[in-house]
Amino acid sequence: MSKLFAKKSSMYIKFNLSVRERFLTPKTHRFCAIFVFLLASFYSVCSANSHSNTAIFAGGCFWCMEYPFDRLEGVLSTKPGYTGGVSPNPSYEVVSGGMSGHVEVVQVIFDPTKISYKQLLEVYWKNIDPFQGNGQFCDIGLQYKAIIFVNSSVQKLIAEESRQNLEKSYFGNEAIVVEIRPASVFFEAETYHQDYYQKNPIRYKLYRYQCGRDQRLRELWGSQ
Numbered sequence: 001m002s003k004l005f006a007k008k009s010s011m012y013i014k015f016n017l018s019v020r021e022r023f024l025t026p027k028t029h030r031f032c033a034i035f036v037f038l039l040a041s042f043y044s045v046c047s048a049n050s051h052s053n054t055a056i057f058a059g060g061c062f063w064c065m066e067y068p069f070d071r072l073e074g075v076l077s078t079k080p081g082y083t084g085g086v087s088p089n090p091s092y093e094v095v096s097g098g099m100s101g102h103v104e105v106v107q108v109i110f111d112p113t114k115i116s117y118k119q120l121l122e123v124y125w126k127n128i129d130p131f132q133g134n135g136q137f138c139d140i141g142l143q144y145k146a147i148i149f150v151n152s153s154v155q156k157l158i159a160e161e162s163r164q165n166l167e168k169s170y171f172g173n174e175a176i177v178v179e180i181r182p183a184s185v186f187f188e189a190e191t192y193h194q195d196y197y198q199k200n201p202i203r204y205k206l207y208r209y210q211c212g213r214d215q216r217l218r219e220l221w222g223s224q
Contacts, residue, residue, distance in 0.1 A: 051111050051112070051113055052076055052109055052110065052111055052112075053109070053110055053111075053112045053117070053151075054107060054108065054109055054110075054151055055107075055108040055110065055117060055120050055151070055155070056083060056105050056106070056107050056108070056148075056149035056151070056183050056186060057105060057106055057108065057120075057124050057147075057148060057149070058083075058084075058103045058104060058105040058106075058144075058145060058146055058147040058148075058149065059106075059124065059127055059128040059136055059146050060104070060128065060135065060136025060137055060139050060144045060146065060213070061104065061136070061137075061139055061144065061207070061211070061213075062080035062081070062104040062105060062106050062189065062193065063080065063193065063196040063197060063204060063207070064127070064197075064204075064207075064208060064213060065080070065105075065106040065127065066078045066079075066080055066106050066195070066196070066197060067197045068123050068124075068126075068127045069106065069108045069120070069123060072110075072115055072119075072120075072123065073114060073115065074110055074111045074112075074113075074114030074115030075108060075109070075110045075111075075115065075120075076109045076110060076111060077108075077109045078106055078107065078108050078109075079106065079107045079188050079189070079194065080104070080105070080106055080107075080188075080189040080193045080194060080196075081104075081105055081106070081107055081186050081187050081188045081189045082095050082100075082102040082103065082104060082105065082186075082187045082189065083102060083103060083105050083149060083183065083184050083185060083186045083187065084101060084102055084103045084105075084147070084149065084181065084184055085100040085101030085102030085103070086100065086101045087100035087101065087102060089187070090102045090187050091190070092189065092190055092193065095143050096143060098141045098142060098143050100143070101142075102143060102187070103142070103143055103144070103145055103147055104143060104144060104189075105147075105149065105186070107186050107188075108120060117154075117155055117158050118158055118162065121148070121158065121159060121162045122162075124148070125162070125166055126217070126221050127217065128146045128178070129146070129216055129217075129220060130146065130166070130171075130176040130177065130178050130220075131174065131175075131176065131177060132146070132177070133145070133177040136213075137211045137212050137213045137216055138210070138211035138212055138213075139211065145179070146177075146178045146179075147178065147179045147180075147181055148163075148178060148179070148180045148181070149181055149182070149183040149184070150180060150181070150182060150183060151183045156180060156182075159180045160180060163176055163178060163180065
């Protein structure tokens with residue numbers, strides 16, 4: 001019986017060695033190395049994506065809402081666009097006409113390990129008129145209303161607390177009319193609207209001045 005077991009063990013060992021010699025060739029090693037590299041790259045991409053979050057803010061003309069967030073450390077990208085309405089494929093002409101239900105917004109992609117949603121809200125408040133309910137500054141209409149579109153229950157709680165604290169501590173309980181709504185589908189605006197303040201700096205600054213945006217912001221927030 002022991003001789004039979006020894007014989008089977010010997011055959012098993014020889015079989016394993018044969019398999020290992022067949023598969024652990026230099027070509028196999030290269031394949032394994034490539035596989036490990038691709039797996040590591042995939043993990044790296046997934047890890048990077050897990051360190052980003054999205055915020056959507058409406059504050060009147062989306063040209064003017066892009067710049068304040070672009071300059072913040074931790075903000076990965078900003079995109080002007082449209083959301084909140086019923087039109088399935090909104091264009092600037094349709095939205096600005098006020099019949100689509102959509103609002104001009106800026107989508108902010110940020111790294112929450114470097115900047116918090118609460119900090120983004122602090123920047124948002126300082127760039128809008130929180131008491132104007134019919135639009136923002138010279139832009140009148142529902143498509144220019146100041147609205148915070150939240151992506152989660154956590155964002156909703158933070159936004160509501162931020163609005164409440166601002167009413168109590170900064171304006172002496174004067175009612176803020178900025179809405180907080182669940183986010184819906186975001187539609188990116190046309191290419192010529194992206195980074196408008198960089199592409200057309202003179203026209204951008206002239207628009208802000210003629211619209212009274214900077215004057216009203218100084219009146220509300222001082223020189224901050």
